[in-house]
Amino acid sequence: xxxxxxxxxxxxxxxxxxxxxxxxxxxxxxGEIFALLGPNGAGKTTLIGGICGxxxxxxxxxxxxxxxxxxxxxxxxxLIGLVPQEITLSAFETVWDNVNFSRGLFGKGPEPDYVxxxxxxxxxxxxxxxxxxxxxxxxxxxxxxxxxxxxxPRILFLDEPSAGVDVELRRDMWQHVHKLRQSGVTIILTxxxxxxxxxxxxxxxxxNKGEIILVEKKQELMKxxxxxxxxxxxxxxxxxxxxxLSNFEVKSxxxxxxxxxxxxxxxxxxxxLIKTLSQIKLEYTDINTKQSSLEEIFVELVKK
Amino acid sequence: MINIQAAKTxxxxxxxxMKRTLGQSVASPxxxxxxxxxxxxSAIGSRISEIGGVSYGAxxxxxxxxxxxxxxxxSNASFGIYFQKFTGxxxxxxxxxxxxxxxxxxxxxxxxxxxxxxxxxxxxxxxFFVPLEIHSPIWMxxxxxxxxxxxxxxxxxxxxxADNFEKLQIIPLLIITPLTxxxxxxxxxxxxxxxxxxxSMLNPVVYLISGFRWSFYGKADVGIGIxxxxxxxxxxxxxxxxxxIFKTGYQIKA
Numbered sequence: 001x002x003x004x005x006x007x008x009x010x011x012x013x014x015x016x017x018x019x020x021x022x023x024x025x026x027x028x029x030x031g032e033i034f035a036l037l038g039p040n041g042a043g044k045t046t047l048i049g050g051i052c053g054x055x056x057x058x059x060x061x062x063x064x065x066x067x068x069x070x071x072x073x074x075x076x077x078x079l080i081g082l083v084p085q086e087i088t089l090s091a092f093e094t095v096w097d098n099v100n101f102s103r104g105l106f107g108k109g110p111e112p113d114y115v116x117x118x119x120x121x122x123x124x125x126x127x128x129x130x131x132x133x134x135x136x137x138x139x140x141x142x143x144x145x146x147x148x149x150x151x152x153p154r155i156l157f158l159d160e161p162s163a164g165v166d167v168e169l170r171r172d173m174w175q176h177v178h179k180l181r182q183s184g185v186t187i188i189l190t191x192x193x194x195x196x197x198x199x200x201x202x203x204x205x206x207x208n209k210g211e212i213i214l215v216e217k218k219q220e221l222m223k224x225x226x227x228x229x230x231x232x233x234x235x236x237x238x239x240x241x242x243x244x245l246s247n248f249e250v251k252s253x254x255x256x257x258x259x260x261x262x263x264x265x266x267x268x269x270x271x272x273l274i275k276t277l278s279q280i281k282l283e284y285t286d287i288n289t290k291q292s293s294l295e296e297i298f299v300e301l302v303k304k
Numbered sequence: 305m306i307n308i309q310a311a312k313t314x315x316x317x318x319x320x321x322m323k324r325t326l327g328q329s330v331a332s333p334x335x336x337x338x339x340x341x342x343x344x345x346s347a348i349g350s351r352i353s354e355i356g357g358v359s360y361g362a363x364x365x366x367x368x369x370x371x372x373x374x375x376x377x378x379s380n381a382s383f384g385i386y387f388q389k390f391t392g393x394x395x396x397x398x399x400x401x402x403x404x405x406x407x408x409x410x411x412x413x414x415x416x417x418x419x420x421x422x423x424x425x426x427x428x429x430x431x432f433f434v435p436l437e438i439h440s441p442i443w444m445x446x447x448x449x450x451x452x453x454x455x456x457x458x459x460x461x462x463x464x465x466a467d468n469f470e471k472l473q474i475i476p477l478l479i480i481t482p483l484t485x486x487x488x489x490x491x492x493x494x495x496x497x498x499x500x501x502x503x504s505m506l507n508p509v510v511y512l513i514s515g516f517r518w519s520f521y522g523k524a525d526v527g528i529g530i531x532x533x534x535x536x537x538x539x540x541x542x543x544x545x546x547x548x549i550f551k552t553g554y555q556i557k558a
Contacts, residue, residue, distance in 0.1 A: 014558065046558070049558065052398075052399040053398055053399050054395050054398045054399055054557060054558070055557060055558045056553050056557050056558070073401065073403075074305075074307070074401040074402075074403075075401070076401075077399060077400060077401040078401040080399065082395065082399050084392075084395050086392055088391055088392030088393045088395060089391075089393065090387075090391060090393055091391075092324060093320075097320075101313055101317055102396060104309055104310060104312070104313025105310050105313055105314070105396060105397065105400035105402065106310070106400055106401060107307040107308075107309045107310050107401065107402075108309065109309060147396070
């Protein structure tokens with residue numbers, strides 16, 4: 001199946017000479033949740049701007065629904081809803097008017113029942129008559145999402161949707177995003193919260209210094225790059241790692257020994273390590289293992 | 305195909321802004337124009353003889369309307385688009401399936417509408433101070449319409465160009481207002497010494513006021529054809545600049 005968005009050799013150089021994107025190639029599949037991760041200044045927002053029309057790309061091509069997003073901008077933009085990183089709202093309008101304004105910009109006439117349901121889904125219905133400047137930060141963030149969904153887009157961009165949002169609202173938002181995906185909407189989100197990508201994404205792309213350095217299904221990425229960590233709680237804390245353990249990648253940390261290993265290897269070293277602990281009579285009270293998180297994988301990737 | 309719904313949405317949004325700021329948008333220019341009538345028309349005007357057979361109070365009406373139209377068109381259109389840039393809400397317009405034509409129809413259409421309403425209100429106010437006859441109401445409305453559109457477009461360009469509030473004010477205050485005062489709002493160009501008459505001909509506002517005054521009294525400092533050509537030229541220049549702005553993304557797209 002043809003991708004819903006196809007980014008082909010896209011580069012962007014700003015007027016000051018800063019190269020924000022370098023020859024980026026990326027396909028987004030219809031109906032998926034794609035998380036784009038990257039540190040500040042990596043090019044995430046520039047890439048979204050290029051797709052949505054808020055930024056002019058320097059070279060390359062972007063196809064949305066198989067059509068060039070510059071030549072057929074009316075068609076391609078009509079499919080997209082954008083929630084930008086910054087909360088940007090006019091201060092003196094009501095929630096209801098402002099959401100309907102966004103709908104009108106996309107050429108859609110009034111549809112009060114749909115807008116009412118949208119506001120109810122986002123817990124904004126009781127605020128519909130409030131002026132935007134009187135809303136809290138979290139409520140404003142919800143309004144931004146309502147605006148982006150007001151014209152029923154097939155593709156939704158969420159640029160750092162959880163920035164400055166409390167845990168409860170974040171959970172609500174994730175639930176809403178899952179519901180949207182179930183209804184067939186393709187979702188592209190950029191985030192600093194690895195937890196968010198881990199929770200929601202089907203596929204993950206990592207961008208750094210304007211280059212896509214990795215695109216992978218979330219589970220495969222975790223499997224491929226994730227190391228495991230074994231934590232051994234010691235009966236008596238050690239000041240330093242005993243010399244008998246020097247062959248193992250072990251470090252002593254707050255009364256524990258931490259051992260990193262690759263679970264895919266035939267010889268993980270786990271049984272040898274436990275045998276050695278018995279031989280040197282080092283007593284321990286507990287052992288647990290855990291898969292490294294996406295955050296740890298991401299930090300490793302960006303460091304390279 | 306033009307997205308009429310989007311143009312209408314922007315237009316109504318901008319008109320709603322005028323409703324919210326009725327005092328600033330309408331009452332203030334009407335009041336200041338009334339003060340001009342009191343000071344120039346009644347107090348000083350009573351000591352000035354007729355100009356070309358028209359009482360001084362009546363003579364300044366077209367100039368006063370033009371003064372308000374030019375400044376208000378620029379200020380309304382420039383503020384409308386500048387505010388979107390300032391607050392960042394312009395992202396919505398740039399990512400919507402609309403071209404610069406709908407954007408212009410919305411923003412410039414609303415700014416020009418406000419100016420036309422204002423011009424007609426000032427005309428109505430003038431009736432309370434001086435007896436008025438309009439030689440050609442159709443031409444008067446045509447000039448009002450064309451000038452409002454042209455200067456709203458010019459204001460829109462200023463709003464795009466400006467990257468701070470000071471720049472937003474600088475052209476209306478330092479260029480347009482002096483040009484309007486020196487463009488024959490309160491006097492006929494014929495009253496100036498020959499050298500200054502020639503200098504005045506370099507001022508484009510002279511042609512606008514002259515043409516507009518012709519529609520009132522059938523008399524003008526320059527021919528009606530020249531006035532129409534001048535305003536049409538300004539309109540074409542503004543349209544060209546707006547097209548360039550949206551093609552290059554100047555000051556609106558990164």
